[in-house]
Amino acid sequence: MSYIDNILFAVLLFVGIGFFVKNVRKLTRNIKLGKDIDRSDNPSARWKNMAMIALGQSKMVKRPIAGVLHIIVYIGFIIINIEVIEIIIDGLFGTHRVLSFLGGFYSVLIGSFEILAFLVLASVIVFWIRRMIVRIPRFWNKEMKGFPKNDALYILYFEMVLMSLFLIMNAADVPFQQADAGNPISQFLVPIFENFNASTLFYIERSAWWIHIAGILVFLNYLYYSKHLHILLAFPNTYFANLNPKGQLTNLESVTKEVKLMMDPTADPFAAQPEGAENEVPEKFGASDVADLNWVQLMNAYTCTECGRCTSACPANLTGKELSPRAIMMKTRDRLEEVGKNIDANKGEFKDDGKQLLNDYITPEELWACTSCNACVEECPVNIDPLSIIVDMRRYLVMEQSAAPQELNSMMSNIENNGAPWQYSQMDRLNWKDEE
Incomplete structure (x- = not known):
């Protein structure tokens, strides 16, 4: 590499990582728009959740075909990207395969990368076939149109291209092939290039190298706009997930205080309020917009993989109701993104846009169709809680x-008037025992 190449690479790396950091800050800002909630309890259980579910993919394999293929892609994504370290060093300092001094270990390392790249490529092709040819129903719900549908395909194409470029880069690298080390897959591509002269092979290898690293940086920055943000957020999302038994609902603190006050015969309802409390705006009961939700719920929305497992298990959706738990998360994320853009456009302040999550995004019909059965929570591979x-x-x-x-x-x-869900007085509740 010439010094110009080194400078161009440094600029590319700086811009790519800089834009990513900017988006991470925006993501963090948007999540922090939610209300505070304490999820610091039972750290051992939380670390176990993260290890088993996010790292160990334990919930993915409940559906074996998709689970095994996802594990292959997941492991490949993590391990193959170790190779980026070598690319960055080579790009900045003008070296070529700088880690080759590791000798036999380097051969094993690159060989493992090539095998994984081939397996990832095969798995991604199977994913594409399942989505576009087999047309598994959960990928074709009505919310999966436009960008959500195309987003999944863009990611598959990205991965196909990146894995192919990695193998082509190795196959066209004549010194690497002549060393006959660490190339168990790329050596099968060598016959394609055997009639090319050395200069042409050099440019093919360099082109694949540049496009490969540029593609990785583009992919990194595309994550913010994509459902594949779960690659980063699955870990904190599983760590901060709700540890309470499924079906246990939280109580609103403001309502709990009122009930306790009513049930305490010694309490003084007219007791002096804390100084300044009379000027406080009463807390809203429930949520009508994203700022009324807590920050874990907003992180859930960004973490949603749009896999549709929740919706495919939802009894309301299966019986033709309007509700789709996946759509709830997607609409929450869309509204949160809209609020974030509003804040950006108004120099850090939110300007009322006359919209809210309720009605403008999510309808009461969807909400009341839910049976509260927790099937969506149980099915989610990253512990999202619609x-x-x-x-x-x-x-x-x-x-x-x-x-x-x-x-x-x-x-x-x-219940208020009779102390029971039925429409008769408490005096008549035991009349059934007198019936013959």
């Missing part, structure tokens, strides 16, 4: 807008 968002938004409908379905309103009125 149900928590649904419950918080239903709380808003009930407690802020009194907009529950008539059946629920009748039941709650009966």
Whole structure:
């Protein structure tokens, strides 16, 4: 490499990593728009969750075909990218295969990369066939149109190209092939290039090298806009996941305080409030927009892989209802992105745009179709919790807008007036024992 090449590489690396850091900051800012929640309890269980689910892929293999293929791609993605270290050193200092001094270990390393690259390429092709030819139904729900559908394909094509470039780069590297070390896959591509002269092979190898590293940097920065952001967020998402038993709902602190006050005969409801409390805006019950959700729920939205396992297991969706847990997460992320762009456009302040997550993105019909069965939470391979968002938004409908379905309103009125869900007085509750 000439010094010009080194400078061009440094600029490419600086711009690529700089843009990525900028997007990470924006991502962090958007997640922090959510309410605070303490998820620091039981660290040992949290580390175990992260190790087993994010790193160990334990929930992925519940569906064996997709699970095994995903593990191959996942391991390949992590291990093959170790090769980027060598590329960066070579690019910055003008060396060529600088780590080759490792001798036999280097041969084993590159050989492993080539085998993994071939397996990743094969797995990605199978993924494409499952999506586009077999047309597995969960990939073709109505929310999977436009960019969400194309996004999955873009990622598959990215991976196909990157793995192919890696193998071509090795196959066209004459000194590497002549060393006959660490090239178990690329050596089968050598016959394709046997009629090329040395100069042509050099330019093929250099072109594949440059496009490969540029593609990696483009892929890195595409993650922010893609469902594949879960590559980064799956780890914190599983660590900060809810550890409570499924089906255990959280109580609103403000409501709990009121109930305790009502049940305490010694409490003084007119006791002096803390200084300044009279000027505080009362807390909203439930959630109508993304800022009403907690930061873990917002991270859930960004982590969603759009795999559709949640929706394919949802009994409401299976019976033709409007609800799709995947769509809940996608719509939450879309609204959060819209709020983030609003803040960027208004110099760090959110300007009311007349929209909110409820109604403009997610309809009450979707929310009330949920049976609260937790199937979506159980199915998610990275511990995303769509149900928590649904419950918080239903709380808003009930407690802020009194907009529950008539059946629920009748039941709650009966509980309030009769102490039971049924429409008869407490005096008549035991009449059934006198019936013959």
